[in-house]
Amino acid sequence: MEQFQRLIEAVNNFRDALDWRQFHNPKDLALSLVLEAGEVLEHFQWKNGDKIKEYLNGDGKKELSKELADVLIYLLFLASDLGVDLERAVLEKLVEQNRKYPVEKARGVSTKYDKL
Numbered sequence: 001m002e003q004f005q006r007l008i009e010a011v012n013n014f015r016d017a018l019d020w021r022q023f024h025n026p027k028d029l030a031l032s033l034v035l036e037a038g039e040v041l042e043h044f045q046w047k048n049g050d051k052i053k054e055y056l057n058g059d060g061k062k063e064l065s066k067e068l069a070d071v072l073i074y075l076l077f078l079a080s081d082l083g084v085d086l087e088r089a090v091l092e093k094l095v096e097q098n099r100k101y102p103v104e105k106a107r108g109v110s111t112k113y114d115k116l
Contacts, residue, residue, distance in 0.1 A: 004087050011076045024077055033074040040067045
């Protein structure tokens with residue numbers, strides 16, 4: 001995917017311009033990815049149903065989008081540094097998921113694959 005590659009190049013160019021690659025090892029990138037994912041959760045903490053909708057219809061969506069971008073940036077750093085082709089990995093994972101969750105058994109249900 002051309003757009004995916006452009007994102008990888010953009011985040012790596014940003015990181016290299018700041019000479020931050022020296023601080024980025026797989027453990028710390030994975031840790032940062034999880035920390036940023038936790039910040040995504042903060043946007044939903046103590047909110048339910050209508051409160052979530054209200055929040056996302058206001059400024060919340062813009063703030064949440066920043067956290068989602070942080071998650072993706074760390075994911076792209078990690079995949080790039082480890083030589084993981086994310087496009088291929090996602091497509092392969094979807095093939096695996098389609099085997100685990102055949103439409104005729106899994107459509108409309110949240111049952112785990114080993115219980116279908």
